[in-house]
Amino acid sequence: MYASQFPAGTIIHDTTLRDGEQTAGVAFTLDERLAIARSLDAAGVPELEIGIPVMGAQEQEEIRAIARLGLAARLVVWCRMHEADLKAAQQCAVSTINLSISVSDQQISGKLCRDRKWVLSRISSLTATALDMGFEVCIGGEDSSRADLDFLLRVIETAERAGAKRFRFADTMGQLEPFATCNIFQKLRSSTSLELEIHAHNDLGLATANTLAAIRGGATHANTTVNGLGERAGNAPLEEVVMALQHLHDTRTGVAPHHLFQVAHLVAIASGRTIPVNKSIVGEAIFTHESGIHVSGLLRDRSNYQNIDPKELGRCHQLVLGKHSGTTAIRWAYQKLGVTLDKRQVECILDKVRRHAARTKRHPTADDLVRFLEETFNLETQMACLLVDTSYELTEQ
Incomplete structure (x- = not known):
């Protein structure tokens, strides 16, 4: 400027x-x-x-x-x-x-x-x-x-x-x-x-x-x-x-x-001075996104919500699910697990994710997502056929 x-x-x-x-x-x-x-x-x-x-x-x-x-x-x-x-x-x-x-x-x-x-x-x-x-x-x-x-x-x-x-x-x-x-x-x-x-x-x-x-x-x-x-x-x-x-x-x-x-x-x-997770440039969470609007925008085009490219700092974007997630993030997360959800399923899972985040104060793990799907739709047989990576992280590559 x-x-x-x-x-x-x-x-x-x-x-x-x-x-x-x-x-x-x-x-x-x-x-x-x-x-x-x-x-x-x-x-x-x-x-x-x-x-x-x-x-x-x-x-x-x-x-x-x-x-x-x-x-x-x-x-x-x-x-x-x-x-x-x-x-x-x-x-x-x-x-x-x-x-x-x-x-x-x-x-x-x-x-x-x-x-x-x-x-x-x-x-x-x-x-x-x-x-x-x-x-x-x-x-x-x-x-x-x-x-x-x-x-x-x-x-x-x-x-x-x-x-x-x-x-x-x-x-x-x-x-x-x-x-x-x-x-x-x-x-x-x-x-x-x-x-x-x-x-x-x-x-x-x-x-x-x-x-x-x-x-x-x-x-x-x-x-x-x-x-x-x-x-x-x-x-x-x-x-x-x-x-x-x-x-x-x-x-x-x-x-x-x-x-x-x-x-x-x-x-x-x-x-002995901990870096706040949201500390500019070097905080652990500065490239972590939960908001549905931001996640949807990033998945369409990173430039929508990216000023500093995390690759400059040797890092990458992380997308997590939580209280402020939207349907796009839910679809994306389950696609990472090999599961395609329809509109009704996405809405049900989104409600569970938001309740989980409010109750536990953390984002759901891969095991949590599998459990949400099983609890909601009784799909044990379907899930048994899936090779689910239980070390899953919502990390954009």
């Missing part, structure tokens, strides 16, 4: 192994971190933020272990704007760092107990130090969305003059909405040649929308986490950003959609 206003490619910078692990109660083992890193790399994610070196020796060793995998992805570590963090990062065999500092007046005074002048000075001095150490530097603006815009432009100008490569705009409190986000990034883009990265939080359910808006406004990089893990309500989900960019704006990220389901379930197990 707005493809002409989007860049030809957007760089995904996934922070599952840093901000994702900051989800309350989530802690990955080393084996889990290695598996997640491999899976993200296999999916084609070009940048991975993999840890916080200053956390200590174990964190540094795990970062080094990921670095030893020899992944194609660029590896980045997260640091505060502090000398101790730089020294810790030197132990990690990673060449790119994100140096983060608060840029809103609220956090500058209320968290750092400093002033704007100190922030600008710190960016200049620590960027220079990091460059001297051999790092490529990205400056992270914590709480950017609550910062004064004129001061934010001074922060970016200072970072660029000091030799930083990128500025990360963090909507730390998840307070932005897409129209404001786009406007902000248009102003930032017109004022700097730095790479611009959006780091959106999902407190109002707008992280993906804000990420798309930032890219439309001029962001070159997008922070994501698998399944939207992260502080509080989490970050922009990798799977949503990748698929929305591809389908809505014809913008490619290099991330392969058919890997998304696998990496999502790997992270779900490692994090």
Whole structure:
């Protein structure tokens, strides 16, 4: 729709192994971190933020272990704007760092107990130090969305003059909405040649929308986490950003959609956070259909009720019977069992299916369908002659 206003490619910078692990109660083992890193790399994610070196020796060793995998992805570590963090990062065999500092007046005074002048000075001095150490530097603006815009432009100008490569705009409190986000990034883009990265939080359910808006406004990089893990309500989900960019704006990220389901379930197990069955892109039930109108339409032409082809994600449509099924679905299900029903039989079976769904809260199995037929028409002899697959699933091939 707005493809002409989007860049030809957007760089995904996934922070599952840093901000994702900051989800309350989530802690990955080393084996889990290695598996997640491999899976993200296999999916084609070009940048991975993999840890916080200053956390200590174990964190540094795990970062080094990921670095030893020899992944194609660029590896980045997260640091505060502090000398101790730089020294810790030197132990990690990673060449790119994100140096983060608060840029809103609220956090500058209320968290750092400093002033704007100190922030600008710190960016200049620590960027220079990091460059001297051999790092490529990205400056992270914590709480950017609550910062004064004129001061934010001074922060970016200072970072660029000091030799930083990128500025990360963090909507730390998840307070932005897409129209404001786009406007902000248009102003930032017109004022700097730095790479611009959006780091959106999902407190109002707008992280993906804000990420798309930032890219439309001029962001070159997008922070994501698998399944939207992260502080509080989490970050922009990798799977949503990748698929929305591809389908809505014809913008490619290099991330392969058919890997998304696998990496999502790997992270779900490692994090102990179950994926809702109706979670966009990676939920178990998002290609499952029960409604009679939808099933009838799909059986006639998939395009009637298909926006994303499930084959893109290595999946397929599933048609199930339930309270909202119609006669077309009943005929189709019994045809799969080798049984052709007339109109009267379909109506009787449909009533049984609906009653079953309301009573049991589940869709009928192949055995249930056979039983419905036997109970209604006393067709034991006929059914005995049929080779019924009792492992039957209502799956469209």
